[in-house]
Amino acid sequence: MWLKVGAPASEAKAVFGPTVNKQLGLVRLDVGSLLFAPGSPWVIARTTDTTRLEASLFLARVSDFGQGEISWKRIASPDDQIVEIHVKGDELYYRTLKDAPRSKIMKLDLRKPQLALASEVIPAPANEVIEGINLGRDAILVALRQGQQVGLREYAYGSRTGRQLQLPAAGAVRIGTNDVDPYDPDPAHAHTDWLFSFSS
DSSP: OBOOTTSOGGGOBOOSSTTTOGGGTOOTTOEEEEEEOTTOSEEEEEEEOSSOSOOEEEEEEGGGTTSSSOOOEEEEOGGGOEEEEEEETTEEEEEEOTTOTTOEEEEEETTSOOGGGOEEEEOOOSSOEEEEEEEOSSEEEEEEEETTEEEEEEEETTOSSOEEOOOSSSSEEEOOOTTTOSOOSOTTOOOSOOOOEEEO
């Protein structure tokens, strides 16, 4: 639903869903969510049937809201195995399992929203599994699992190697992501500090 802040609830309008966008081929079991990012002109609609993380993704412009019917464009299906997404400006960063059972991080220019044009920004690790990412102003934070331990690695934008971050002790880190956890500590990607939970 879309509603302008301060407007009465009666003016709320459905903007995405199987009964709203029949041309998209959504089904009754599809559960959708919308991802906005401050400063970005784009919104991503993400749907799953709740039995798997792999999602369908649809793209629209924020400026279309409140201007009549929204023109959604499908940019990914569950077969693309995208399990986590983040938007920064005109760029979509996503974690995928496709051809990478340990996960890899890709970047797509939303002005040319074809997955075939996406570039790999963080390769699949050799001995660890990528469990989640967050975007900051200058870098990408990555949670990496090896056995029972989950550590952190920071990748400056453009770096494919990154640097390991020191933790208080051996243990497991959890970072908030927009798909696994609704809490995103830096939705505008404007800060250089990181927030995470830790257990040892």
